[in-house]
Amino acid sequence: MSIEVHGGAGGMGARMQDLRSEAGLLDGLGDEVRRWSGAVAGTAIDGDVLEAAVLCPLEVAAVEGKVTAATVGPNGLLVVSTAFETTAVVLRASATTYEFVDQANERLMEALSNAAGFAVGLALPGLVLGGGLLALGGGLTLLATPGGPLLVAALVRNRDQLGALGMQALHDNPWLFEGLTRMAPGLIQGGTVSIGTLLGGPVGGLLLPFALSGGKWPTGDYEDAVAGLINAGGQFGLFDDAGKAGTVGEVEIPETARFQDPVTGEWIEVPYDADLHAPDSVEDIFLEQYDLYRDADPDNTGQVQIVTRTHPDGTVTHVVQIPGTEEWAPQRGDNPFDLTSNVHLMAGHDTLVAQQVQAAMRAAGIGPGEPVMLTGHSQGGIIAASLAADPDFRAQYDVQSVVTGGSPIARFDIPPSVQVLALEHDQDVVPMLDGRENVDRPNVVTIERDVDASELTVGTPYTGGRQDQLSPGPADAHDNRLYAETGALVDSSTDPGVQAWRADQEQFFSGDAEVTRWDVTRP
Structure with a gap:
């Protein structure tokens, strides 16, 4: 037996948090180095240095050059501080971009699953009706063929074993459940539209889901989809959670x-x-x-x-x-x-x-x-x-x-x-x-x-x-x-x-x- 661990201290979210923490540290270092740069640059205009320039102009000029190089030169403190802060910006942007893409992918998958479920729901009543008629016709044909009644009797006799095999197949392929649950909100709404269309034409296909759900359907929002289901059930005396808490x-x-x-x-x-x-x-x-x-x-x-x-x-x-x-x-x-x-x-x-x-x-x-x-x-x-x-x-x-x-x-x-x-x-x-x-x-x-x-x-x-x-x-x-x-x-x-x-x-x-x-x- 084994487990898989996602999230927590070792998860991607923690690493995103680490990126932002590192960015904060680099920002702080950039500010500190900039302060050092100001302190070093201040020596160039210090009173003692300016007085010394009268007596030792060449030496003071050399000092001024060193100060300039140390502060605003190619490898100076100001450049180093800017590099720290630029890296901090990149780290924050990387974390934000990753999270944005991850959230966008999640929203896209939900939209696609809802659309697929809606399409299946639209077709489902027809498929059930047609499949039922086909199964009835196939069953009658099977009964009329030599050995057909024995086969039907064997299927009925072993229905528990067949059901267990079906459950075993679902157990071995859990992705089937995951796909179905992601499609469920759209499937219910699509099925309602289809039933409404069968009962009352295009107008019925629009009005039935709207009326049953209390105006919540059609929707791509999960909570609204469930709220619409509650409203639909409420019209038949189901899902009533009103009142006061008990003892x-x-x-x-x-x-x-x-x-x-x-x-x-x-x-x-x-x-x-x-x-x-x-x-x-x-x-x-x-x-x-x-x-x-x-x-x-x-x-x-x-x-x-x-x-x-x-x-x-x-x-x-x-x-x-x-x-x-x-x-x-x-x-x-x-x-x-x-x-x-x-x-x-x-x-x-x-x-x-x-x-x-x-x-x-x-x-x-x-x-x-x-x-x-x-x-x-x-x-x-x-x-x-x-x-x-x-x-x-x-x-x-x-x-x-x-x-x-x-x-x-x-x-x-x-x-x-x-x-x-x-x-x-x-x-x-x-x-x-x-x-x-x-x-x-x-x-x-x-x-x-x-x-x-x-x-x-x-x-x-x-x-x-x-x-x-x-x-x-x-x-x-x-x-x-x-x-x-x-x-x-x-x-x-x-x-x-x-x-x-x-x-x-x-x-x-x-x-x-x-x-x-x-x-x-x-x-």
């Missing part, structure tokens, strides 16, 4: 915990080891994320875990652990960690679930000057990134770190003061949903792992040594136990960017720990 109450940590066997569906009870609730590594962070899931029974309303550490000098730090999506129905329910919150978060909206995380932090007594690390898997990571990008939230809490796994966070404008560690699996479609790569900055370390099918056996300390065999494909590549394994690779990494990140985060992984959990419900 928050502390959970008594039990002696035993229950989790559901993914194969049998049976609920299993195991001893609950409280010592495991104070993570001291990246691996532990995601084991705790799994723990939040395994404690969730069908009646659970979602829990936020807060680890408060007290250090020998009396200071305290906090790790806030936010779970991922637990309800996938598009209608709002009691559990705020749901699909509705997901789409609102990706549209850049303020959400009730984010408000309830803040309510849990207030209930836990987190003070305004106490360092905070926000962590989350999947939706939990989206919430963490959205809070870290919110200046009002940062005005209340000293957010110093964000750790995410399997979360699409590239579109959140997290400031340089917050250190970000983002874990992503190449076969996991969820981090691709924002259609953009994470930024390459000194404060953002992205860990990518290509998960081989042979690495899909996972277990945790919580399951008493029991191992689960995951299936190749996007769903199991998103499993937070698999992200815990990736976290272990991060913990042992010798990459300078990872090591620098870990050194900066030590305060969150050491000290006496107190763990609390908070139920969050909708009203």
Whole structure:
């Protein structure tokens, strides 16, 4: 198993920052050398030197020549200072040009992906209709041929194996998912235009997307595209996140915990080891994320875990652990960690679930000057990134770190003061949903792992040594136990960017720990 590290102390963004730092140093040297030049030039008009010119004109003339050469000559101080400052300008221009080209390429790729998706969306309804008729005709023809019914029966009988082969193919070719997710905003809009055209001609093709999206479509802007989807769903009673945040109450940590066997569906009870609730590594962070899931029974309303550490000098730090999506129905329910919150978060909206995380932090007594690390898997990571990008939230809490796994966070404008560690699996479609790569900055370390099918056996300390065999494909590549394994690779990494990140985060992984959990419900 291996990982790839992007960004951070060893990334291109850090090198761009180094270029600008060097430019600042050269600017300072240029100013200093210019001051030296002025001081040296001042000797030429010094009173003593001028008086000496009467008695020793030749000697003084030689001194004046040396002073002139040292200040404005070809190798003089003024020329040297100008060279320093010119180099500084070139370094700054190089960094700015690289970043401009990089951003322009990103915008071009988004535009091309949206255009391609729109074109596919326009053609999709016709392709589906024509393909369906073709499949029906082909199926009838096959049934009428000798041996055809046996072949159809064999395909039906082995449909699970065929599906597994399809998932294996997608697992082995994750670029298919990445291309599709980049095209998705345009594809949805193009499909809506096509359906509108089929129903009402050209006028319908223009009016349907505009009416469904509340005037947001057509658009090439990602947030507007998602906002239009929310508006379209709202016309059918979906994606409603209006109202007030619900209640928050502390959970008594039990002696035993229950989790559901993914194969049998049976609920299993195991001893609950409280010592495991104070993570001291990246691996532990995601084991705790799994723990939040395994404690969730069908009646659970979602829990936020807060680890408060007290250090020998009396200071305290906090790790806030936010779970991922637990309800996938598009209608709002009691559990705020749901699909509705997901789409609102990706549209850049303020959400009730984010408000309830803040309510849990207030209930836990987190003070305004106490360092905070926000962590989350999947939706939990989206919430963490959205809070870290919110200046009002940062005005209340000293957010110093964000750790995410399997979360699409590239579109959140997290400031340089917050250190970000983002874990992503190449076969996991969820981090691709924002259609953009994470930024390459000194404060953002992205860990990518290509998960081989042979690495899909996972277990945790919580399951008493029991191992689960995951299936190749996007769903199991998103499993937070698999992200815990990736976290272990991060913990042992010798990459300078990872090591620098870990050194900066030590305060969150050491000290006496107190763990609390908070139920969050909708009203």
